[in-house]
Amino acid sequence: MEGVDHLAHERSKAQFDVDEMKIVWAGSRHSFEVSDRISRLVASDPVFRKDNRTMLARKDLFKNTLRKAAHAWKRIIDLRLTEEEAKTLRFFVDEPAYTDLHWGMFLPAIQGQGTDEQQEKWLPLAYKMQIIGCYAQTELGHGSNVQGLETTATFDPQKDEFIINSPTLTSSKWWPGGLGKISTHAVVYARLITDGQDHGVHGFIVQLRSLDDHLPLPGITVGDIGMKFGSGAYNSMDNGVLRFDNVRIPRDQMLMRVSQVTREGKYMQSNVPRQLVYGTMVFVRKTIVSDASCALSRAVCIATRYSAVRRQFGSQKGGVETQVIDYKTQQSRLFPLLASAYAFRFVGEWLSWLYTDVTQRLQAKDFATLPEAHACTAGLKSLTTSATADAIEECRKLCGGHGYLSSSGLPELFAVYVPACTYEGDNIVLLLQVARFLVKTVSQLVSGKKPVGTTAYLGRVELLMQSRPNVQKAEDWLQPSVIVEVFEARATRMSVACAKNVSKFPSLEEGFAELSADLVEAAVAHCQLIVVSKFIEKLQQVIPGKGVKEQLLNLCYIYALFLLHKHLGDFVSTGCITPKQASLANDQLRSLYSQVRPNAVALVDAFNYTDHYLSSVLGRYDGNVYQNLYDEAWKDPLNESVVPDGYHEYVRPLLTQQLRNARL
Amino acid sequence: MEGVDHLAHERSKAQFDVDEMKIVWAGSRHSFEVSDRISRLVASDPVFRKDNRTMLARKDLFKNTLRKAAHAWKRIIDLRLTEEEAKTLRFFVDEPAYTDLHWGMFLPAIQGQGTDEQQEKWLPLAYKMQIIGCYAQTELGHGSNVQGLETTATFDPQKDEFIINSPTLTSSKWWPGGLGKISTHAVVYARLITDGQDHGVHGFIVQLRSLDDHLPLPGITVGDIGMKFGSGAYNSMDNGVLRFDNVRIPRDQMLMRVSQVTREGKYMQSNVPRQLVYGTMVFVRKTIVSDASCALSRAVCIATRYSAVRRQFGSQKGGVETQVIDYKTQQSRLFPLLASAYAFRFVGEWLSWLYTDVTQRLQAKDFATLPEAHACTAGLKSLTTSATADAIEECRKLCGGHGYLSSSGLPELFAVYVPACTYEGDNIVLLLQVARFLVKTVSQLVSGKKPVGTTAYLGRVELLMQSRPNVQKAEDWLQPSVIVEVFEARATRMSVACAKNVSKFPSLEEGFAELSADLVEAAVAHCQLIVVSKFIEKLQQVIPGKGVKEQLLNLCYIYALFLLHKHLGDFVSTGCITPKQASLANDQLRSLYSQVRPNAVALVDAFNYTDHYLSSVLGRYDGNVYQNLYDEAWKDPLNESVVPDGYHEYVRPLLTQQLRNARL
Numbered sequence A, B: 001m002e003g004v005d006h007l008a009h010e011r012s013k014a015q016f017d018v019d020e021m022k023i024v025w026a027g028s029r030h031s032f033e034v035s036d037r038i039s040r041l042v043a044s045d046p047v048f049r050k051d052n053r054t055m056l057a058r059k060d061l062f063k064n065t066l067r068k069a070a071h072a073w074k075r076i077i078d079l080r081l082t083e084e085e086a087k088t089l090r091f092f093v094d095e096p097a098y099t100d101l102h103w104g105m106f107l108p109a110i111q112g113q114g115t116d117e118q119q120e121k122w123l124p125l126a127y128k129m130q131i132i133g134c135y136a137q138t139e140l141g142h143g144s145n146v147q148g149l150e151t152t153a154t155f156d157p158q159k160d161e162f163i164i165n166s167p168t169l170t171s172s173k174w175w176p177g178g179l180g181k182i183s184t185h186a187v188v189y190a191r192l193i194t195d196g197q198d199h200g201v202h203g204f205i206v207q208l209r210s211l212d213d214h215l216p217l218p219g220i221t222v223g224d225i226g227m228k229f230g231s232g233a234y235n236s237m238d239n240g241v242l243r244f245d246n247v248r249i250p251r252d253q254m255l256m257r258v259s260q261v262t263r264e265g266k267y268m269q270s271n272v273p274r275q276l277v278y279g280t281m282v283f284v285r286k287t288i289v290s291d292a293s294c295a296l297s298r299a300v301c302i303a304t305r306y307s308a309v310r311r312q313f314g315s316q317k318g319g320v321e322t323q324v325i326d327y328k329t330q331q332s333r334l335f336p337l338l339a340s341a342y343a344f345r346f347v348g349e350w351l352s353w354l355y356t357d358v359t360q361r362l363q364a365k366d367f368a369t370l371p372e373a374h375a376c377t378a379g380l381k382s383l384t385t386s387a388t389a390d391a392i393e394e395c396r397k398l399c400g401g402h403g404y405l406s407s408s409g410l411p412e413l414f415a416v417y418v419p420a421c422t423y424e425g426d427n428i429v430l431l432l433q434v435a436r437f438l439v440k441t442v443s444q445l446v447s448g449k450k451p452v453g454t455t456a457y458l459g460r461v462e463l464l465m466q467s468r469p470n471v472q473k474a475e476d477w478l479q480p481s482v483i484v485e486v487f488e489a490r491a492t493r494m495s496v497a498c499a500k501n502v503s504k505f506p507s508l509e510e511g512f513a514e515l516s517a518d519l520v521e522a523a524v525a526h527c528q529l530i531v532v533s534k535f536i537e538k539l540q541q542v543i544p545g546k547g548v549k550e551q552l553l554n555l556c557y558i559y560a561l562f563l564l565h566k567h568l569g570d571f572v573s574t575g576c577i578t579p580k581q582a583s584l585a586n587d588q589l590r591s592l593y594s595q596v597r598p599n600a601v602a603l604v605d606a607f608n609y610t611d612h613y614l615s616s617v618l619g620r621y622d623g624n625v626y627q628n629l630y631d632e633a634w635k636d637p638l639n640e641s642v643v644p645d646g647y648h649e650y651v652r653p654l655l656t657q658q659l660r661n662a663r664l
């Protein structure tokens, strides 16, 4: 059976040019070429094998990750990879590792918050990995509320040094990735204190371990915080705990781009605008959104292929059974997730544009659009990560019993993905920020302040409070303008209702607190509108390739109408659509599912994932699921012996006992 | 800090008698006493420790489980525990083990499907654990579709034996718990073939391993199917793979209560009604529903206590911060789950009554209510397990970053729980069965057939198609009759709409297939109505204890109004309630949350869980979270050495390298 493509029939049914779709998915021909080449490079290298991950005990798992990280670095150097290629390689190695934080947080923190001299000193060391850094912000007692951090950095003008200290148990740094066992340095966030005065939280570069023998420096207690969700999964990362017992660092290791402490101990603001932090935030969140589309598409790829392989019920007179992908329930659970994968991909692409825009505006000292950009990225981070986490688990369920096996790849994908809902801002806390921004925007409308960017639609509030879509038959839903208007109307009405209700409370703060659950829902409505709009905007571009645009259009409608159905209460109770129109949308959705059905396998092939990256027996490209499930099973350590360890001590005595005093 | 109750203040706020609530939760004073005594017994026994589970490699984990199972058995015998106590003990040992299937599936299968002689022969052996059995139904190729199983049992009249065979790869038995390494016997489901004729799937008792040396008998290939979701979790179970190469068993090992094969090879039905299987099904599902309430309440207990300990934001002028349980978003996510735990508990209790009822009717050969009872239990199994799986993950998210640590207990609880959505009937497949039953019931209304049991309300279809609740202000929602009517109206209208739409298709089957996603939603509406009604019925009983009933009433309203909000689209688009009434329900919900808030910790204390059972640092009874998180961390194997294994090979070379040809 080796070499047979069990999904060939499915592939032959596709009504579009898969190779062109691969380019669309990748973002450009260049991106496709890089990711295709590097993913194969990783897949063909035995050091990067992943299939035994879940069977390794923690120490072995961790050591194996160190090995991969070193090998990855060696490949990057030996092959003289570009920065883009190096990043792509780390991505396809696909294992949380200390290097993620070194490249993803430590370096950007210094770039964003360090002065030019600091950058000149530290960046080359970090770029060459002569030091390894992490990002130590969260403490045992404070995560979301960064302003509540307790670690102190007290300036000692006598020695021109800061004294970093952990005054309480809850001030222990807790969670930073790469901290536990590997990092030699950290950007540590601590309350800056000069002359008895607390200036709030600032960043400091602190060396943690000796570069000679890797032992923690005096005054530093550091270790790993222990096992996390899943086997394998995030346990290859050494999230760490860190305590400081009055550790001294030179003054010039405070990150001083925005504010400074002088030799005399004077605290000062530089002329660099504080808003700079927004740039970094948009950057990090854009990465998180595009990671969401990767994780989601990966789960969808597995579930789609397996749903085409799996047959259950429906055989007529001993004939072959129905592929489960042909059941409408399976389609109505799976295809909206397929559509979401594409939707998140495109909104991620748009965020790259937004990042460029924000950067340029910052350079031009134009801060006007920053709050909107900030709210927008916060909301999109929250929306896409929550949806992706749920979707991975739904994909697992879509695979029935076999989805519960580690070899399906889905349990580990879930376990490694879910913290994205929590880190870089707890998703609910982020949505509350979005909601506040929306309420503020709405209340400023009367004073004539014009909403910008993704909130521009609120400028048409009067129209949108009244609008009714012209939908009389199912096909009427297949109009981008109708879809956008309905989503705008819903988001507007929910924001306006919130603003109105909040204002009824004695104070705004009370109103926000009391109505926060409603506010979160309004924020979600706004964010979903953004995703829908950006998908539609994408389709207004020229997209070459036979049938490619048609497929994307179908997916776009599925995404929108699925949301409409899921949040029907919002749409109907705000009067944006009638129950009759809702039911027409549902009819249209079913017909869209039928149109996607023959293209489903090809639509996931377009992600161009190697079997190595998927690491799922159920998601194999060739669909040869059963033989491989069977073969995988025998690799479990439990199968090393026929009679299991423990049988003689703990099972045999039961089987051979004579029961005397049992009541049973 | 040892011995200090960090949650004492919370407990002092409770407005009801917690001890009386414990009795209500347990179901009776007797049940409370048993579960309280046995749970402490387990908690105090060092053999039953669970805290190192997630750090063990598979073989060690498995061996440890064997040890616990043997120890549990020894305690059961030594202490001469009753059957109820023994079951309770196994429950609190709280680790999937081969004994679950032995007691929970192997024995019941023989009881339900074996003749009297077969029971006399096999049950005593099984009761004394002189044989250990499992339930081998599912195959690599077939789970949901039991009728599609491929294993054959061909009668050989010459030798008076059945030949059990696995003709294809996909016919390999796959998944049975306890099969992989331990079971000596199995009830194997196979196609019965006599004289070339296929009589469909029947059960057979097959010995798998020698009772002398535990080696598989000739012709039998058996092993473990490998790692499953999570670390620890379900990996203590040896779910197995099994192949038969023409294995012979005596004729009297076919389970012959319902149908038989005679010495001559004649296939015959006995006079025992086939419907008997329904009894077992109701029994198994009642257990699953009550397990759901346990798993859910456990997660809710952890999240509630931690939400009362955790403080984040909102400090005024350096004062103490807000407990996150005081945020309305946290309440609106957590309290409905608390309410669901109670709701599922009571519906589980009611299922015990239903089981007795069904058993009595079966004895009296009254089969009239069986289809309804069957649909009802299928639906409740699906509803409660899906809701519980989602709720556990939501509770984990409610704990922020720390919920992601294994020591929070939540990751493992999720990983071990989720397969309940798949085994004993895939939840979607079950809902489709419920929906078919509903549509049938609706279409038979015209012919005057009176719906029974949980579908009785459909008899008032005309009224319910018209009814409008009399709700003009928020408090109007606080009437059981209003709640029930609204839920009945919604369920009725959705079922009727489905029946109507299905009938528009050329054939019923086509209609069912095409509209299956809508059908599933109608089934959910029906099942939610059952849970709401049974909660309300429970509250019509006398419930002693200061404030107990008041608290339960609040939870009941929360459960109902939360569902109403979640499925608002259903309610509003079918015209069951107006948007205005929906908004009043929302207002009422907020005020109910405020009423539950001071009682929240006491309401989870009422579950009476030991810290051993919870196995969660975040859920500790004393709320001493931070010190224990900190102490737990250091136990990780990675912390055994300061410099990690692998540093010298894989990290030091990076730090000390001279880069020459890098492009970076």
Ligand SMILES: Cc1cc2nc3c(=O)[nH]c(=O)nc-3n(C[C@H](O)[C@H](O)[C@H](O)COP(=O)(O)OP(=O)(O)OC[C@H]3O[C@@H](n4cnc5c(N)ncnc54)[C@H](O)[C@@H]3O)c2cc1C
Pocket: A101, A135, A136, A137, A138, A141, A142, A143, A144, A145, A174, A175, A176, A177, A234, A239, A419, A422, A423, A424, A425, A426, A428, A429, A432, B310, B312, B313, B324, B327, B329, B330, B397, B398, B399, B400, B401, B402, B404
């Ligand atoms: C895998 C992983 C990796 C991480 N890596 C790093 C790292 O490298 N460096 C680092 O510094 N940190 C890291 N973190 C920490 C992470 O940033 C924090 O966990 C995150 O910010 C959430 O904060 P918290 O844990 O304090 O949650 P909490 O704020 O305690 O959340 C608990 C609950 O309270 C709710 N809540 C909190 N505040 C409010 C409010 N104002 N209104 C309403 N509800 C509220 C939340 O919604 C949540 O339900 C990591 C975490 C994880 C899980």
Ligand SMILES: Cc1cc2nc3c(=O)[nH]c(=O)nc-3n(C[C@H](O)[C@H](O)[C@H](O)COP(=O)(O)OP(=O)(O)OC[C@H]3O[C@@H](n4cnc5c(N)ncnc54)[C@H](O)[C@@H]3O)c2cc1C
Pocket: A310, A312, A313, A324, A327, A329, A330, A397, A398, A399, A400, A401, A402, A404, B101, B135, B136, B137, B138, B141, B142, B143, B144, B145, B174, B175, B176, B177, B234, B239, B419, B422, B423, B424, B425, B426, B428, B429, B432
């Ligand atoms: C932890 C665990 C323990 C188990 N223990 C045992 C055991 O002890 N003994 C034993 O015999 N088995 C056991 N099983 C197997 C279990 O009973 C099956 O996995 C279960 O019945 C689901 O069947 P499946 O895996 O074939 O799912 P499938 O039927 O393949 O489901 C795949 C997808 O197809 C969909 N689907 C299937 N049919 C239809 C349809 N007609 N219409 C619409 N959609 C459909 C499902 O909804 C699902 O989304 C266990 C499984 C697990 C995970």
